[in-house]
Amino acid sequence: MTSIISQSRLYDPSSLEYKKARRQHVKTTRNRAHDVDENWTPFRTAEKKYKARFPPPDLSAVVDLSSLASGAGEAHQVRCISTKEAAQSELSGTADIFTLPAVPGLVLLPSFVSPEDQRRLVRWSLRNHARHPNETNLDAHYVLPPEGIWNAHLQSRAECTRGAIVRTKVSVDNEPLPRISSPGPRQLISNDAASADNFHSMQTLPKIPPDPSTTVSDCLPSELIPKLRWANIGWSYHWGSKQYDFSKGKGDVDPRVRDLCKSAVGSVPWEEVYGHDHLEGWGGDDWRMWQDTYEPDAGIVNFYQTKDTLMAHVDRSEVCATSPLVSISLGNAAIFLIGGLTRDTEPTPILLRSGDVVIMSGPACRRAYHGVPRILENTLPEHFSQAPDHDGDDEGGMEDWELYRDYMQTTRININVRQVFPKGFDPGT
């Protein structure tokens, strides 16, 4: 934790960042009586605490996986369930594995992804994934180049041009729509939990596409890069209704991501996690079969800039409530909050670094409230200065990589992978 703090100039009172945050704080709180509302839930209170720009939050209660891996630190909050070598695959490293007794079913795999694979996944996320046919948050509002916004950006830099202007949907249609919606952060909409029982009625609900924004303007690829927020994986997710839109068919789950997630789930000694519990009415001992039945078919790649946050939410749109959710962190570190089935449970703050994998599983955790109130600026690991080795379909060496590294200086990427359908369930689409 101390190393993360020393990297972050926000904690240094002589730094420009600290002074700027203080000025901003004085300006915004001048006319405000209190900054704490007694009616806030424990989750909201924690979010407010870690979001605060000034004074920067005290991180001493944050569970730091890297100090766990070296055997020090907050050992009382976590339980080590494996120090064995993780199952070897192309993508997985070796890792200690921890659980958090406060949130049964939460499994933490610090540094599960090797530095080389972290770099490859960053390149994959931007170059191969955030582009047609995968939907991104930008698609609703802009007519994106077919090669994807990132490749258009790379190309314009390689050619030393500004790149082709990206037109807005509204300017192309030439017919502004009356209702306004803005691009940017994910909107949180309450929804019912999906299940095999209500699946068919949910499937028939119309999934209205979002209105293109009338407030955005035509722009250059480089101007759109920091506005990239998410790119869909597998089954298409409809943000407006918080349900999957099965009518769009199922997109691919890249084998690199699938193998990494399967390797993470396969390396956990689940007997240690669930062996002593009775999970009646939830999935029985489903977990005994995850080696065979866990098959990711959906997800999202989240792109966070350092000021972005993800508010408390539950991921419950998947018909399969029992299959684990696997979350991979890349780039700058973040504070991840995970609580319980309501916002009234005090959440545990966890520091997620590049390469860490989190698995959310079981009745107390798979549908627990969680969120990301803070990305810690200036915490991009050193190993991002080096370009990844070529992995088959790659062209572009160090020169190209510098653009990735520049982007990652202010970015955290999270690959959040789910299983919508239990094995054998026929969606009949």
Ligand SMILES: O=C(O)CCC(=O)C(=O)O
């Ligand atoms: O960024 C993270 O670590 C979590 C993302 C998340 O919760 C989600 O995509 O649903």
Ligand SMILES: [Fe+2]
């Ligand atoms: Fe989530």
